[in-house]
Amino acid sequence: xxxxxxxxxxxGSLLLAFITLSALTFTGCEAQEEEQPITGNxxxxxxxxxxxxxxxxxxxxxxxxxxELAAMAMQEASAFSAEHDxxxxxxxxxxxxxxxxxxxxxxxxxxxxxxxxYAAYYDVDAFYGTVNEAMGAGWSLSGxxxxxxxxxxxxxxxxxxxxxxxxxxxxxxxxxxMPGKIIAQCEDAGLKYIMMK
Numbered sequence: 001x002x003x004x005x006x007x008x009x010x011x012g013s014l015l016l017a018f019i020t021l022s023a024l025t026f027t028g029c030e031a032q033e034e035e036q037p038i039t040g041n042x043x044x045x046x047x048x049x050x051x052x053x054x055x056x057x058x059x060x061x062x063x064x065x066x067x068e069l070a071a072m073a074m075q076e077a078s079a080f081s082a083e084h085d086x087x088x089x090x091x092x093x094x095x096x097x098x099x100x101x102x103x104x105x106x107x108x109x110x111x112x113x114x115x116x117x118y119a120a121y122y123d124v125d126a127f128y129g130t131v132n133e134a135m136g137a138g139w140s141l142s143g144x145x146x147x148x149x150x151x152x153x154x155x156x157x158x159x160x161x162x163x164x165x166x167x168x169x170x171x172x173x174x175x176x177x178m179p180g181k182i183i184a185q186c187e188d189a190g191l192k193y194i195m196m197k
Contacts, residue, residue, distance in 0.1 A: 035177075038054050038056075038107070038175065038177075039056070039103065040054075040056050040174075040175060041054060041055055041056050041173075041174045041175065042054040042056075042174050042175035042176070042177060043118070043170070043174050043175075043176055043177070044177040045128060045168055045176075045177065045178055045179055046179060047179045049114060049115075049128055049129075050111055050112060050113060050114070051111070051112040051114070051115060051118045051126075051128070052095070052109065052110070052111050052112075053109070053110045053111075053112065053118065053122075053174075054107045054108075054109055055107065055108045055110070056100075056105050056106070056107045056108075057105065057106060057108075058104060058105060058106075059099055059100075059104060059105050059106035060104040064106070066096075066097040066098070066099045066106055067097070069097040069106065069108060070096050070097040070108070073097070073108050073110070077093070077110070080120075080121055093110065093111040093112075095109040095110065095111055096108075096109055097109070114128065115127050115128040115129075115168075122172060124170065124171040124172045125169065125170070125171035125191060126169065126170050126171065127139060127167070127168070127169040128166070128167075128168045128169075129166065129167070130163060130164050130165065130166060130167070131159060131162050131163050131164070131165050131166075131167050131195065132163040132164065134167050134169065135159075139169060141154075141159055141167075141193070142156055142159065143156075144186050144188050144193060145159070145184040145185065145186050145193055145195055146184060146185060146186050147183065147184050148182055148183055148184060148185065149183075154184055162183075162184075162195065165183070165195050165196060165197070166180070166195070166196045167193065167194065167195045167196070168192075168193075168194045168196075169191055169192070169193050169194075170191065170192050171190055171191050171192075176192065176194060178194055178196050179196070180196035180197050181196065181197040182194055182195070182196060182197075183195055183196065183197045
């Protein structure tokens with residue numbers, strides 16, 4: 001009787017271990033945060049450093065036309081590229097207008113080759129590059145960035161250590177999506193600073 005009990009218990013433990021191992025294999029050891037959908041004005045930074053802008057507005061009239069909106073935006077993009085003498089690789093690209101019927105909104109989706117063309121189009125401050133590049137370009141980071149784990153300001157020594165980390169600086173109010181884990185950030189004088197791992 002004892003032997004059968006221990007044998008059944010051993011089988012149960014092995015089954016539980018197998019299920020746990022399977023769950024960890026398919027989900028990973030850490031639970032990943034689910035990406036929230038974009039529901040308003042946003043900018044998404046890609047791994048390559050492109051900026052994809054979502055300009056969201058009401059789209060609740062029968063006579064509105066998404067294709068017309070996209071066509072108007074494409075004309076504006078061409079005029080902007082010509083006016084600013086942007087090289088073909090730096091041009092702003094209109095990806096289209098996406099209608100979100102559930103919310104009665106439309107999103108005009110535009111792709112910018114870099115933070116400079118994004119800044120020029122929206123007439124705002126914007127920078128994307130390494131911490132060293134930001135400081136070399138005159139951005140003051142000393143004592144501003146707050147470590148997201150420790151909730152303390154990064155020292156100048158720590159900034160030097162993080163010199164090759166990527167940082168995004170933006171001067172207008174939009175939802176910002178970064179391609180990596182955020183390790184430090186802050187808001188100062190109307191600017192958002194976000195550093196990635």
